[in-house]
Amino acid sequence: MILTVLHSATKKPVLWIFAFLGFFIFSMIAEVWAGSPMGHGRRHNSRAFQGHHGQGFLGEGICPQIRKTVQAPDNILTQSNPLEKNRENIYAGESLFQIEVQPTACKICHGVTGNGLGIMAQGLNPPPRNFTCRSTMESISDGQLFWVIRNGSPGTGMPAFKSLKDREIWKIVHYIRKLSTKKR
Numbered sequence: 001m002i003l004t005v006l007h008s009a010t011k012k013p014v015l016w017i018f019a020f021l022g023f024f025i026f027s028m029i030a031e032v033w034a035g036s037p038m039g040h041g042r043r044h045n046s047r048a049f050q051g052h053h054g055q056g057f058l059g060e061g062i063c064p065q066i067r068k069t070v071q072a073p074d075n076i077l078t079q080s081n082p083l084e085k086n087r088e089n090i091y092a093g094e095s096l097f098q099i100e101v102q103p104t105a106c107k108i109c110h111g112v113t114g115n116g117l118g119i120m121a122q123g124l125n126p127p128p129r130n131f132t133c134r135s136t137m138e139s140i141s142d143g144q145l146f147w148v149i150r151n152g153s154p155g156t157g158m159p160a161f162k163s164l165k166d167r168e169i170w171k172i173v174h175y176i177r178k179l180s181t182k183k184r
């Protein structure tokens, strides 16, 4: 049957249009039945999937955040980011944050969107910093961010990342800063 259709389709181009329409309608029915495909910014197509595959939770997170993190030594606290804030550096920071950093990518705790609601955030007290919260982030200097990434925050879930190179940390700092430019 399909072969006959295909056979005559080569002769009658109009049949291709019907075949295409058929597939189009089928895909619409499939989408209604199975849910829409996940595209950019739509990592969860239903609330039941929140927390699936280490993506963490969506939402805005806690803002402003109570912050008791130890302060970096003065000379580091006042240091500004030596790297240019260009696309390459921000993108490199993003890759490190989301995927590359060992042993645990930052997103696992800080969330894919930086909202502090990563898959491992549950049960952490104090909770991971919400990088999308502008009012809290404005009170933290670049040097402070650098220092905590390198040394961790003792007594909290924030580990030290000793194996990261200085340049890698500064790239991450550029990326983290970008997360609070859009929202609150």
Ligand code: HEC
Pocket: 067, 068, 069, 070, 097, 101, 104, 105, 106, 107, 108, 109, 110, 120, 124, 125, 126, 127, 128, 129, 140, 144, 145, 146, 148, 149, 153, 156, 157, 158, 159, 161, 172
């Ligand atoms: C295992 C969970 C976990 C991972 C992985 C993690 N963090 Fe954190 N992070 C935390 C927690 C918890 C805090 C809150 C610490 C505090 O309140 O002192 C925090 C706080 C921070 C802060 C705030 C510092 C400040 O002075 O307020 C920065 C910056 C930070 N993390 C960056 C990173 C980066 C970059 C990575 C990846 C390289 C990362 N974190 C990976 C849990 C994590």
